[in-house]
Amino acid sequence: MAGSCHGSPGEVGPTGLPKVVLVGAPNVGKSVLFNLLTGAYVTVSNYPGTTVEVSRGRGRAGECEFEVIDTPGMYSLLGISEEEQVSRRLLWQERPDLVVHVMEARAMDRSLSLTLQLLEAGLTVILVVNILDEARRLGLEVDLEKLSRRLGIPVVGTAAVRGQGVDLLKKAIVERLTGRPAERVAV
Amino acid sequence: MSLQITYEAPLEEAVARICELLQGRYPFSKRAVALLLLQGDAEMQAEVAATEESKSYELVQEIVRQTQAGYQRPLNFVIAQWRQQATADLAADVVGQQAQSPGRSLADWLGWLTMWPVTGIPILAVVLYFGLYQFVGVFGAGTVVDFLEATLFAGYINPWVNSTVQIHVPWMVLQSLIAGDYGIITLGVRYAVAIILPIVGSFFLVFSVIEDSGYLPRLAMLVDWLFKRIGLNGRAVIPMALGFGCDTMATLVSRTLETRREKLIATLLLALAIPCSAQLGVILALLSGRPTAMALWAGFLLLVFLLVGYLTSRLLPGSRPSFYLELPPLRLPQWRNVLAKTLIRMQWYFIEVFPLFVLASVLLWAGQITGAFGVIISWLTPVVEWIGLPGETARVFLFGFFRRDYGAAGLYDMAGTLTGQQLVVAAATLTLFVPCIAQFSMMLKERGWKATLAIVVFIFPFAFVAGYVLNLALTWLGVAA
Numbered sequence: 001m002a003g004s005c006h007g008s009p010g011e012v013g014p015t016g017l018p019k020v021v022l023v024g025a026p027n028v029g030k031s032v033l034f035n036l037l038t039g040a041y042v043t044v045s046n047y048p049g050t051t052v053e054v055s056r057g058r059g060r061a062g063e064c065e066f067e068v069i070d071t072p073g074m075y076s077l078l079g080i081s082e083e084e085q086v087s088r089r090l091l092w093q094e095r096p097d098l099v100v101h102v103m104e105a106r107a108m109d110r111s112l113s114l115t116l117q118l119l120e121a122g123l124t125v126i127l128v129v130n131i132l133d134e135a136r137r138l139g140l141e142v143d144l145e146k147l148s149r150r151l152g153i154p155v156v157g158t159a160a161v162r163g164q165g166v167d168l169l170k171k172a173i174v175e176r177l178t179g180r181p182a183e184r185v186a187v
Numbered sequence: 188m189s190l191q192i193t194y195e196a197p198l199e200e201a202v203a204r205i206c207e208l209l210q211g212r213y214p215f216s217k218r219a220v221a222l223l224l225l226q227g228d229a230e231m232q233a234e235v236a237a238t239e240e241s242k243s244y245e246l247v248q249e250i251v252r253q254t255q256a257g258y259q260r261p262l263n264f265v266i267a268q269w270r271q272q273a274t275a276d277l278a279a280d281v282v283g284q285q286a287q288s289p290g291r292s293l294a295d296w297l298g299w300l301t302m303w304p305v306t307g308i309p310i311l312a313v314v315l316y317f318g319l320y321q322f323v324g325v326f327g328a329g330t331v332v333d334f335l336e337a338t339l340f341a342g343y344i345n346p347w348v349n350s351t352v353q354i355h356v357p358w359m360v361l362q363s364l365i366a367g368d369y370g371i372i373t374l375g376v377r378y379a380v381a382i383i384l385p386i387v388g389s390f391f392l393v394f395s396v397i398e399d400s401g402y403l404p405r406l407a408m409l410v411d412w413l414f415k416r417i418g419l420n421g422r423a424v425i426p427m428a429l430g431f432g433c434d435t436m437a438t439l440v441s442r443t444l445e446t447r448r449e450k451l452i453a454t455l456l457l458a459l460a461i462p463c464s465a466q467l468g469v470i471l472a473l474l475s476g477r478p479t480a481m482a483l484w485a486g487f488l489l490l491v492f493l494l495v496g497y498l499t500s501r502l503l504p505g506s507r508p509s510f511y512l513e514l515p516p517l518r519l520p521q522w523r524n525v526l527a528k529t530l531i532r533m534q535w536y537f538i539e540v541f542p543l544f545v546l547a548s549v550l551l552w553a554g555q556i557t558g559a560f561g562v563i564i565s566w567l568t569p570v571v572e573w574i575g576l577p578g579e580t581a582r583v584f585l586f587g588f589f590r591r592d593y594g595a596a597g598l599y600d601m602a603g604t605l606t607g608q609q610l611v612v613a614a615a616t617l618t619l620f621v622p623c624i625a626q627f628s629m630m631l632k633e634r635g636w637k638a639t640l641a642i643v644v645f646i647f648p649f650a651f652v653a654g655y656v657l658n659l660a661l662t663w664l665g666v667a668a
Contacts, residue, residue, distance in 0.1 A: 027515050077219070078226050078263060082442055085230070092214045092234075109278035113270045119189045122216035134516065139284055147281040152189035161521065 017067040018177050019094055020059065023087055023118070024102035025111055026073025029130045031055075032160040033102060034070035037170070054090060061170035064177060069094070075110075077117045091123070098176050100169070102128045105135035105142050105157075115151065126154050126172050133159040192273045194266065201225060201254040205247050211238035225251055226263035294517040301405040311406065318393040319431070323464065324471030327389030332472065335381035340373075348372050364552050375548030378596045379541050384533070386468030390432050391532040392525070399520035399528075403428060408514070417493060418452045418500025419444070426453055430461035433536060435626040437461070438633055448505035454634050455499060455642050458626065459649070460492040462595075462618045469595035470614045473602050480611045487615050487657055539625055547586070560585070570651055574616060575658035576609050587617050594620070608661050616654030619646065 020037075022030040034040070038057030055070040071090055072083030079085035091099065099118055103111035108129070118125045129142055148155035154172045158165030193199060205221035213220050213234075223231040224247060236244050255262050300306040345366075352366040366373050397403060403425055411421030422444060430437035434457045441453040462470065474481040554560025567581035579601065587594020594617050605613065630639040 076267070078223065078228055078267075079230075080445075082445075089230075095214050105282075108282055109275050112274040112277050113267075116190070116192055116270055116273060117219070120191065120216065120222065121219035125189070141283045143281045143283065147277075150190060150277060150280065161524075 017058070017065055018097040019067050019069060020098045020100060020173060020177075021069045021071060021091065021094065021096040022100050022102055023071050023074060023091070024114070024128075025075050025104070025107065026083075028073075028102050028104045028107075028111075029158075029160045030070055030073070030102050033100070033128070033130070033158070033166070033169070034068055036160060036163065036166050037068045054086065059170075059173075061174050064174045066097075066173070066177060069096070074114065076114060077121065091121075097124065098173060099123045099125045100128055100173070101125055102130055104131045105129050105140060106131065106138065108142065115153075119151070119153070124176060126156065126169070126176060127151065128165075128169060129155060129157045130160050132157045133162065133164070192270065194269050197254060197257050198225070198262075198266065198269075201250050204250050208243045208247050208250075209235070209239065210243065211235075213238070222266060225254060226266055227251075227261070298401070298405055298514070298517045301402060302408045304409065307405075307409040311409065314397070314402070318397065319390075319467070320471060322393050323386060323390045323468050324475060328386045328468035328472035329475065331385035331389070332382055332468075335385060336377070340377045340381050345373050345377070360556060363555070364549070370552075371545055371548045374551070375544040379537070379544040382469065382596045382599065383465045383544075384537065387432070387464050387536050388529065388533050390464035390468065391529045391536075394429070394432050395525040395528045395532075396520050397428075399518065399525060401515045401517045404514050405517075413493075416500070417456075417496025418503065418505075419449055419496070423449065423453050426457065427461060430457045430463065431467060432464045432532070434458065434461055434463045435539070435623070435629045436532075436535075438626055438629045442633060446505060448503050451503065451634065451638055452496060452499050454630055454638070455645075456492060456496055458630065458642055459495060459619055459646055460488050462488070463623075466595040466618060469599045470618070473599060473610060473614065477607055477610070480607050483611045483661070484614050484618075487611075487653075488618060491619065491653060543623075543625065551586075574612055574651060574654040575662070576613055577604065579604070580609075580613055583613070584617065584620065587620055587623075608658070611661065612654050612658045615657055616650050619650035619653055 022034055024030050034055060034057060037059040040055075040057040053072070057068050057070075059066050059068040069090065071087040074084040074087040076084070077088055077091075079088045101115050101118055103115075115125065115127055127147070129144060129147075132142065135142065142157065144155045144157050154176065156165055156169045156172050158169060160166065194202070202218055202221045202225070205224060206217040209217045209220060215223075220231060220235065224235060235247065239247070251262075258265055301310050348370070349366045352362050352370075356362050356365065363370065365371055368374065406428070407421035407424040409421075410424055414420050414423055423441075425443070426437045426441040429440055437457050438454055441450050441457070444450050444453055470484065471481070474484060551560065554563070563585060564581045567584055568578040571580045571584060572578055580598075583594050583597040583601065585594075586597040598613060598617060602610065627639070627643070630642065634642075
């Protein structure tokens with residue numbers, strides 16, 4: 001049943017489905033994940049700022065259906081550029097059930113600040129550390145479990161372009177939406 | 188419980204006092220709202236002012252003022268720095284450098300070479316030559332268009348449509364709607380399918396490969412200094428480069444630029460001096476046998492681009508933008524993504540273009556029947572003759588009014604009758620001349636009617652005056668194109 005995964009009392013949109021919003025800095029792979037989660041296609045490129053408008057699609061994982069929203073890149077809740085303001089406004093107005101913060105493994109020192117701000121705002125957050133494959137090639141190892149412990153939220157590692165880790169992300173989304181205690185997942 | 192950071196005492200104190208004053212319900216926690224207020228977020232101020240009683244909002248403002256007074260630097264800087272510290276500690280704790288960094292990889296080197304002017308400019312020239320000229324111009328607009336146009340349409344489809352219509356449709360008027368010079372199929376569909384689609388398709392293919400490789404942000408670094416002089420910065424490379432594909436799409440993307448001023452300049456330059464791929468392909472094909480003509484056309488447009496940009500940036504008030512762009516690594520494009528993106532863009536373009544082509548055919552047909560067409564052409568004829576073109580080219584400019592590419596395709600049709608100099612002048616004027624209907628409506632949507640109207644009122648006479656000057660200069664200099 002579609003509604004059965006709706007665990008939190010967020011605002012229900014016109015689709016009646018729980019809302020999952022993808023946020024993060026530009027060019028970290030939000031649109032790739034959007035495509036993988038929804039089976040739709042939005043334009044993906046290798047430069048920051050490809051997504052200038054909000055895209056919506058329908059995602060499914062197990063018996064759980066949800067609305068997925070892709071947003072233009074943002075570095076901080078304090079929006080400076082127009083795209084950042086679009087994304088902030090969306091978080092403010094849509095009252096998402098779940099925010100998936102996507103970041104690039106190599107830029108974690110700059111990106112985690114947004115995670116902290118999302119948590120500060122009282123949003124329910126899953127962190128996705130993407131492009132792990134390139135980071136590994138550069139000799140970077142990210143301790144996802146430790147990060148998950150310290151932040152107190154689920155952390156999923158992915159290499160979205162290769163489709164790696166997407167199942168784990170889906171699992172984490174379902175767990176968060178159904179309100180069952182989230183398992184700490186890592187690749 | 189998820190991690191919450193604690194700021195230094197004066198900030199925490201201010202946050203606590205603001206939280207106490209906030210009575211409304213907000214989508215974000217009160218703590219986050221308080222912090223955004225301390226950072227001077229205008230939208231949050233409006234939100235809170237609308238929700239709270241004016242007395243408590245005044246008190247909130249007072250707390251923000253007092254807290255700021257305790258710091259030398261702006262609060263948003265202090266808060267960002269505090270967070271940065273917490274973030275860096277966290278990252279250092281969970282990210283480990285396992286192996287030694289393998290030094291500069293081949294991709295790093297290549298990436299650096301594309302940005303160093305000495306090597307970057309030749310690399311740009313190579314990319315333009317093979318990507319644009321050879322692939323889009325010679326292959327797309329030449330080989331593929333020749334096949335579709337000459338073999339398929341001229342050889343089979345048009346004669347068949349013409350004869351079928353003549354046999355089965357008894358009325359002359361209706362005959363000319365479907366077939367003949369301005370028929371929906373013989374003109375509209377032919378232009379859309381046989382001339383425009385292969386050109387646009389080959390451009391989108393090249394563009395997808397380039398954008399997925401990560402070359403564009405590096406190009407942005409390379410030309411940043413040049414763009415600064417025309418009131419833009421390197422960031423504007425992306426909408427400008429996309430403009431060579433479709434100016435309508437590029438006008439939409441210009442919203443990624445930071446200031447209103449930059450957006451306005453970019454919109455103007457896109458409307459004026461950046462030919463879209465359909466136009467570009469047709470013009471490249473037209474001028475491909477004449478290197479001098481091609482160089483004159485390209486040089487003239489570049490000159491107009493820089494000159495108008497420079498003057499606009501002088502005239503429009505506002506500061507020069509600073510530039511910061513994240514550099515993604517150079518990557519080998521994934522062919523599946525490239526193909527998917529090319530197809531999506533072609534589809535977007537075709538859905539956008541096809542009805543307009545048919546509509547334009549119908550309008551031209553109606554214009555022909557009612558004689559309105561003849562009247563407008565008779566107005567335009569002296570104008571095109573003034574810039575040294577034969578009167579018949581008036582028709583091409585009228586086409587161009589419906590769509591950029593439509594006009595260029597019309598020029599393609601009559602290329603045989605023009606001299607080299609006339610081709611250069613016609614191609615240049617047509618490139619400068621009106622943005623197409625789709626771009627016009629996008630400009631309205633993105634920039635508002637005032638700015639759009641100003642741009643169009645500027646472009647109309649400017650295109651013809653520029654064409655006149657170019658024609659005069661070519662005649663004086665005696666350049667044989």
